[in-house]
Amino acid sequence: MTAVLEIAGLQKTYRSRKGVRRALDGFDMTVEAGQVHGFLGPNGSGKTTTLRTLLGLIRPNGGRMAILGREVPESLPDVAGQVGAIVESPQFFGNFTAQDTLSLLADAGGVRKERVFAVLELVGLRDRAKDRVKTYSLGMKQRLAVASALLKEPKLLILDEPANGLDPGGIREMRTLMRNLAESGMTVVLSSHILGEIQLICDSVTIISAGRRVAAGSVADVLRSNTSSAVKVSLEPGVDMRGAIELLRANGAQVTVEHDHFMVGNAGNPAQITRILAEREIYVSELTPVSADLESVFLQLTGTAPVEGQNRQVDQTAAAAPASGGWGQ
Amino acid sequence: MSLYSAETRRLTKRRFTKLFLLGVTLILAAVAVGMFFTNEKVGPEQIASAQAQAQQDYQRSLEQFQKDMADCQAAQGTAQASNWPPGCEGMVEPTIDNFQTQWYMPPTFNFRENFGDMVTTLAALLALVAFIVGASFVGAEWSSGGMMNLLLWRPQRLRVLGIKLAALLVFFTALTVVFSAIWTGLFYLIAQARGTTDGMTSGAWQSIALMELRGLALVIVAGAVGFGLASLGRHTAMALGVTIGAVIVFQFGLGTVLAMADVKFAEAYLIPIWMIAWMNKEVKIEDYNSCDFNSATGCVPDALTLTWPMAGGILAGVFVLIVVASMWTMRSRDVT
Structure with missing residues (x-):
């Protein structure tokens, strides 16, 4: 596979009277051709700064970037025709219609006029194409933004929060659209906070926190390498659960008691649980590995999981090291 | 382009x-x-009207001057003399130049x-x-x-x-x-x-x-x-x-x-x-x-x-x- 997008050691520093803030601190990212790539990070982690820098809106302080094998920002004018992008919330001039807006962009970019109608159809705005943009809902503006990004039939599509404001039907349509685009050979970079969606539609992800990459790879790899080794244990009815828990704790297990079962948090080798309990003639009725989803991996990696009694501030992260090893291994 | x-x-x-x-x-x-x-537009009619108006105002002004002069002279030696310039000097008789036709022309x-x-x-x-x-x-x-x-x-x-x-x-x-x-x-x-x-x-x-x-x-x-x-x-x-x-x-x-x-x-x-x-x-x-x-x-x-x-x-x-x-x-x- 060839890399459509490469970022290495990207740095961006903002200086103000309040001091110096490193928005990007040696950030790396690679996106292979034909993939739907999720770009994740908490608020203020540097996602939008990365995209703006990549698209020539912000000047970096260091690092290198390449799109479609060409160094940017130097070659950006040459590759811009093959990159469709929306950055942050959709922003259009409210008094123009959607058709006017896209038509003017098509003129500016030397794109065929027929594409305007094609993309309006594609994003479901055909019947509202002649309405002023200021009468649109957030979701409709989002669709228009996606339409503007698709207008030039890009090889690389960069979408920042494309599902923002969409209704459930719209989110599903967007998911299908992304998949279809990827199948047609387009590479899609998708920044979103709807992690369930990312997990559903992305082939690979990059997770950024505090301006640095904290995880990257295929979704399955990222989940696997960051999955905790917890298992859910249920015993036969009538069995002394308290005794079983004390037995396991005495052997070093980290046990959390639930209503009718308990969790062993550091079960690197679940067979150890059955052996210890069986030796005392306690038999388990259920032993289920607790599979991690992208949301929990994200919260773990970015250190942004809510903590009871604390109000987390934006920019406040506590990046944790990926989980490894465990009791019983 | x-x-x-x-x-x-x-x-x-x-x-x-x-x-x-x-x-x-x-x-x-x-x-x-x-x-x-x-x-x-200014034509002979407007010019004639302006001349007539200028002449009329000149005559009216002249009559007023003569009346004022007579009043002034009559008031000399009385208490009303203070209402007039001393010796009625400084009272200027209007001339036709003070009423030029061009000033009465329509714009x-x-x-x-x-x-x-x-x-x-x-x-x-x-x-x-x-x-x-x-x-x-x-x-x-x-x-x-x-x-x-x-x-x-x-x-x-x-x-x-x-x-x-x-x-x-x-x-x-x-x-x-x-x-x-x-x-x-x-x-x-x-x-x-x-x-x-x-x-x-x-x-x-x-x-x-x-x-x-x-x-x-x-x-x-x-x-x-x-x-x-x-x-x-x-x-x-x-x-x-x-x-x-x-x-x-x-x-x-x-x-x-x-x-x-x-x-x-x-x-x-x-x-x-x-x-x-x-x-x-x-x-x-x-x-x-x-x-x-x-x-x-x-x-x-x-x-x-x-x-x-x-x-x-x-x-x-x-x-x-x-x-x-x-x-x-x-x-x-x-x-x-």
């Missing part, structure tokens, strides 16, 4: 542009209609003499519209996010801003040329119907053409300054705010301070006088506190003449300063 045509389309499609053009057209139409109805539009003011009116109105539309054209793009969108399509900042400015200036150049031609034709017709077009030699036409050319330059500079200021501040309000600030500081504040400090030729520090100098080719400012005594002419105040090349230099300087500053910030700033 595609970007240029897109920007021209964007400019002409904007409701703001359409509204301001409609507004300025209505104002200009009102001026033309007003000039048509407040002027009339008439002399194209050669009066059209210059109309050119200045047109240029001032179009310059105001160019300034506001220019500021809004780029200011609204910045504040709505349209500029960022455009830069995603054409990541060539100077080229994008330069073409946008070029589209604006070419549009207003064409608009000013068309409006000037219509304005000239309209007032030529008004002069023919309600005044005179006598004395319109080729030299007079050339002078009008040059004045309209200076008006065009004023419109272009105003458009570029509005555009540049709004681009610097990334908002239409920036240009309007700076203008209001400049008017308050330079016109009212500085004008008052200079007047209080008795600064010589204080008007030369104010903007309107330079615009008048530019349009009328020159303007003379006199310092009434000074006295250059001459036995032949008496006390003559010092004078400073502002000429159109001087005003043109200032206009060019402001144009270059604002446009270069807006281009430089466009090139160097992060677009966030």
Whole structure:
């Protein structure tokens, strides 16, 4: 596979009277051709700064970037025709219609006029194409933004929060659209906070926190390498659960008691649980590995999981090291 | 070229542009209609009427003088004498020269003499519209996010801003040329119907053409300054705010301070006088506190003449300063 997008050691520093803030601190990212790539990070982690820098809106302080094998920002004018992008919330001039807006962009970019109608159809705005943009809902503006990004039939599509404001039907349509685009050979970079969606539609992800990459790879790899080794244990009815828990704790297990079962948090080798309990003639009725989803991996990696009694501030992260090893291994 | 045509389309499609053009057209139409109805052609009938009116007023004034003189003389030696000049001296008998026929003539539009003011009116109105539309054209793009969108399509900042400015200036150049031609034709017709077009030699036409050319330059500079200021501040309000600030500081504040400090030729520090100098080719400012005594002419105040090349230099300087500053910030700033 060839890399459509490469970022290495990207740095961006903002200086103000309040001091110096490193928005990007040696950030790396690679996106292979034909993939739907999720770009994740908490608020203020540097996602939008990365995209703006990549698209020539912000000047970096260091690092290198390449799109479609060409160094940017130097070659950006040459590759811009093959990159469709929306950055942050959709922003259009409210008094123009959607058709006017896209038509003017098509003129500016030397794109065929027929594409305007094609993309309006594609994003479901055909019947509202002649309405002023200021009468649109957030979701409709989002669709228009996606339409503007698709207008030039890009090889690389960069979408920042494309599902923002969409209704459930719209989110599903967007998911299908992304998949279809990827199948047609387009590479899609998708920044979103709807992690369930990312997990559903992305082939690979990059997770950024505090301006640095904290995880990257295929979704399955990222989940696997960051999955905790917890298992859910249920015993036969009538069995002394308290005794079983004390037995396991005495052997070093980290046990959390639930209503009718308990969790062993550091079960690197679940067979150890059955052996210890069986030796005392306690038999388990259920032993289920607790599979991690992208949301929990994200919260773990970015250190942004809510903590009871604390109000987390934006920019406040506590990046944790990926989980490894465990009791019983 | 595609970007240029897109920007021209964007400019002409904007409701703001359409509204301001409609507004300025209505104002200009009102001026033309007003000039048509407040002027009339002067013929033998009007001259005879003016002469009769002048003669009538002269006679009335003379009768009043004679009556006053008689009253004054009758009052001499009585208590009422204090109501009159001592010895009735200083009471001047009116002459026919005090009632010249020309002062009783109805207003008439002399194209050669009066059209210059109309050119200045047109240029001032179009310059105001160019300034506001220019500021809004780029200011609204910045504040709505349209500029960022455009830069995603054409990541060539100077080229994008330069073409946008070029589209604006070419549009207003064409608009000013068309409006000037219509304005000239309209007032030529008004002069023919309600005044005179006598004395319109080729030299007079050339002078009008040059004045309209200076008006065009004023419109272009105003458009570029509005555009540049709004681009610097990334908002239409920036240009309007700076203008209001400049008017308050330079016109009212500085004008008052200079007047209080008795600064010589204080008007030369104010903007309107330079615009008048530019349009009328020159303007003379006199310092009434000074006295250059001459036995032949008496006390003559010092004078400073502002000429159109001087005003043109200032206009060019402001144009270059604002446009270069807006281009430089466009090139160097992060677009966030």
